[in-house]
Amino acid sequence: MKATLRYRLLIAGALIALLLLAACGKDNGTEASPSATSSAETSVPASAAASGSETPSAEQESGKRIYEHAMGSTEIPTHPQRVISIQYTGAMLALGVKPVGADDEWSVYPLLKEEWAGIEDVGDPWTGLNLEKIISLQPDLIVTHVEQTYEQLAKIAPTIFIPWLKYDVRGQIAEFGDILGKQEEAAQWLADFDAKVEATKLKAAELIGPDETVAIVNLRPTNQFIYGNSAMGGYVIYQALGLKAPETIQRDVIDQKLAMLEISEEVIGDYASADHVFLSVLEADGGKERAEEIKKSGLWAKLPAVQNNRVHDLDWDTYFTTDPLSTLKQLDAFIELLERDRG
Incomplete structure (x- = not known):
């Protein structure tokens, strides 16, 4: 029995080694990237300016460049063709780049569902990535936000690590424009985004007064949060449209650069005493029932x-995502929500 087990383990190890060798020996230049859409100018993150020791002409000749990131320096293609995306798929899709594979965490959300079609599922970054599937897709670049699996992924293909929420929408577009060699597309996207924001501000001004305050409250099965200006619609509400937060939220959440603040049920009134409350509910595991109790x-x-x-239901699935493509679509969804509630 023990010999049989050892034999099976040896066979499994050999198969994994062969897969890794196949991945390392692949021809990265066999597939062309999808056509790009638009994007616009923004302050470029520090890594977007880093080009390593090679000159631009040398990079063009080699097709490689050095990218500096939180886990070190990595040589990556100047124009990646087969990208695996862990969490950053929305930023890539905004620039017209469809990854060959991506984690499944956000694929179910409605604002990304159409564009996500055709992307191979490589598993969940928290419960387990499918490493064999990633190897089989022969990536020439992997982008991840999960530190725990970075070393495993780096053995398969050049891998860069970008902490989640390090960049806002504009920062993500600038950064991925640089990573993907889509700088012109990034500049155009941002210009279009800015124009969209200005048009949406005019519509929002007809629905929410300049001195009115807004709060984002999130109720869950066992706790509750107040959101700031980066997630759960906070970027659209506070940053893009410039709507006002109550003093307590401004002081304790936004000024502290927190995505969200967990509070006790007893102090909801200290933070949610706003002219408008945007309420999101995590309905699973009894969250819906608990929210109904609180509302009574x-x-x-x-x-x-x-x-x-003036309590507006903020759909969890629509506003949970914080990527550039979802944020662009959330601008329209936010106005539709206000107009519907106004009747």
Whole structure:
């Protein structure tokens, strides 16, 4: 029995080694990248300016460049053709680049579903990536935000690590324009995005007054959060459209550069006493029922937004994603939400 087990382990090890050798020996220049869409100018992150020791002409000749990131320096293609994306798929899709494979974490969200079609699922970054599937896709670049699996991925193909929420929408576009060799597309996308934001501001001004405040409240099965200006619609509401947060949210969340702040149920009124409350609910595992209980409480009834019928249901699946493509679509979704609630 022990000999048989050792034999099986040797065979499994040999198969994995062969897969790795196949991945290392692949021809990276066999497939062309999809056509790019638009993108625009922004302040470029520091890594976007880093080009390593090679001159531009040398990079063009070699097709390689050095990219500096949180885990060190990595030689990557100047124009990657077969990218595996862990979490950053929306930024790539915004620039017209469809990864050959991506994690499945955001594939179910409605704002990305159409563009996601055709991308191979490589597993969940938290519960387990499918490394054999990644090898079989023969990537020439892997981008990830999960430190725990970085070394495993780096053995398959050049891998860069970008911490999640390091960059906002504009920063993501500038950074991935540099990584993917899509600088012109990034500049155009950002110009189009800025124009879209300005047009949306005009519409929002007709629905929310300049002195009115807005709060984003998130109820979950066992706890609750107040969101700042980077996630759960916070980028659109506070950064892009410039809507005002109550003083407590500005002081304790936004000024502290927190994506969200966990609070006790007893102090919801201290943070949600705004003219408008945008409420998102994580309905699974009893979250929906708990939210209904809170909405029947005296604390909730005292909120100005509740008394004035200005509580807006912020769909979790629509506003959970924070990538550039989703954010662009959230601008329209936000106005549609306000217009619908106004009746």
